[in-house]
Amino acid sequence: MSNSITIDGKPIPFSEGQTIMEAATAAGVYIPHLCHHPEYTPHGSCKLCNVKVNGRICSACTYPAMDGQDILNNTQELTDDRQKITQMLFVEGNHFCPSCEKTGNCQLQAVAYHLNMLDDHFPLFYPTRAVDASHEALMIDHNRCIFCTLCVRASQQKDHKDVFAISGRGLNKHLIVNAQSGLLKDTDISMNDQAAHICPTGAILIKHTAYQVPIGERLYDHKQIDQVSLASETLKHDK
Amino acid sequence: MTNKIRIATTSLGGCFGCHMSFLDIDERILALAELVEFDRSPLTDIEHCTNCDIGLIEGGVCNSENVHVLREFRKNCKILVAVGACAINGGLPAMRNFIPLEECLNEAYLYGIGVENAQIPNDPELPLLLDKVRPIHEVVKIDYFLPGCPPSADVFWKFLTDLLAGREPSLPYDLVHYD
Numbered sequence: 001m002s003n004s005i006t007i008d009g010k011p012i013p014f015s016e017g018q019t020i021m022e023a024a025t026a027a028g029v030y031i032p033h034l035c036h037h038p039e040y041t042p043h044g045s046c047k048l049c050n051v052k053v054n055g056r057i058c059s060a061c062t063y064p065a066m067d068g069q070d071i072l073n074n075t076q077e078l079t080d081d082r083q084k085i086t087q088m089l090f091v092e093g094n095h096f097c098p099s100c101e102k103t104g105n106c107q108l109q110a111v112a113y114h115l116n117m118l119d120d121h122f123p124l125f126y127p128t129r130a131v132d133a134s135h136e137a138l139m140i141d142h143n144r145c146i147f148c149t150l151c152v153r154a155s156q157q158k159d160h161k162d163v164f165a166i167s168g169r170g171l172n173k174h175l176i177v178n179a180q181s182g183l184l185k186d187t188d189i190s191m192n193d194q195a196a197h198i199c200p201t202g203a204i205l206i207k208h209t210a211y212q213v214p215i216g217e218r219l220y221d222h223k224q225i226d227q228v229s230l231a232s233e234t235l236k237h238d239k
Numbered sequence: 240m241t242n243k244i245r246i247a248t249t250s251l252g253g254c255f256g257c258h259m260s261f262l263d264i265d266e267r268i269l270a271l272a273e274l275v276e277f278d279r280s281p282l283t284d285i286e287h288c289t290n291c292d293i294g295l296i297e298g299g300v301c302n303s304e305n306v307h308v309l310r311e312f313r314k315n316c317k318i319l320v321a322v323g324a325c326a327i328n329g330g331l332p333a334m335r336n337f338i339p340l341e342e343c344l345n346e347a348y349l350y351g352i353g354v355e356n357a358q359i360p361n362d363p364e365l366p367l368l369l370d371k372v373r374p375i376h377e378v379v380k381i382d383y384f385l386p387g388c389p390p391s392a393d394v395f396w397k398f399l400t401d402l403l404a405g406r407e408p409s410l411p412y413d414l415v416h417y418d
Contacts (some may be wrong), residue, residue: 096334103417118386124377128337
């Protein structure tokens with residue numbers, strides 16, 4: 001049979017040029033991810049979409065689907081790896097869900113719920129990071145940035161503005177904005193830009209909208225991210 | 240001595256909200272009382288714990304006394320449980336971690352709005368503050384974690400009934416919340 005891969009033993013068709021993530025999503029198979037978004041060039045940085053392809057670990061969002069691949073996705077080993085990766089994302093920033101207005105709508109939190117992550121396991125870094133509330137309609141809380149670069153890609157590829165970039169390496173990595181002052185208010189971002197709405201965590205927020213939906217009635221409070229993600233992304237991959 | 244399971248509870252750097260939520264099991268506490276008895280706990284006023292089966296710890300580690308209490312619990316409890324956001328990641332008290340301790344004390348006791356008789360409390364009986372609030376798993380080994388701010392009464396109920404029935408405790412999706 002040509003142009004077919006198997007994921008956890010289930011045969012899945014793919015078309016030439018599709019990544020494993022695209023083929024899986026089209027077939028209704030959820031692979032956890034944070035930095036991937038169907039409308040933007042894959043980045044392969046969060047590593048949550050690690051799958052085992054013929055025995056080797058690969059990022060499903062960047063790895064091309066090829067005929068005959070035997071892929072493992074939903075295994076205890078990969079779930080454990082993904083949980084550790086998510087815990088590292090939590091301890092590396094400052095993710096205090098009870099005081100974050102994104103709680104319940106946050107993909108980082110939702111992935112952690114999905115993986116049944118009950119603790120942080122690692123020692124917490126408590127890094128000192130700033131909040132940029134200079135812009136009248138938007139704000140950046142650097143405490144919650146996971147460096148997925150979705151805002152960087154959205155600003156370049158959809159808004160054609162180049163407002164965001166990642167600067168520094170390793171522990172010094174941080175999100176910067178394109179302005180002499182380093183402040184969001186001096187960039188040409190606007191509230192209607194894709195980049196303003198793409199953040200999977202509570203790092204980039206629209207002001208004055210925080211508690212329009214009460215906690216407990218939010219997107220992931222009763223629905224798991226696999227359902228939400230498949231429902232919204234299947235269409236976008238198909239385009 | 241009875242054969243009841245012995246539970247101790249405490250609140251370190253917490254707000255007692257987790258304890259209040261535990262009490263929200265309401266009349267189910269009668270069924271629980273058939274199976275367990277409470278040792279050291281704000282509910283009993285017993286001051287030190289001795290040979291307990293389960294220790295429930297609310298709150299993070301903010302000061303030297305918290306460290307001593309936590310070690311006493313670890314020494315005396317077979318199973319130690321981190322209850323709530325503060326025990327798990329420091330929670331709201333840990334938001335002072337980004338401000339030097341001296342600045343925190345100055346703001347609270349010397350220069351803050353409405354402060355009278357400005358002085359930083361220094362009675363020798365007061366436990367010294369740690370420079371940073373830490374989650375409890377950084378100080379002692381923790382066996383189970385109940386996330387939430389607070390964990391709902393159903394989380395306590397599910398966890399304890401699993402444990403008392405000899406099952407490995409597990410929380411379904413609906414009971415896992417960090418907020």
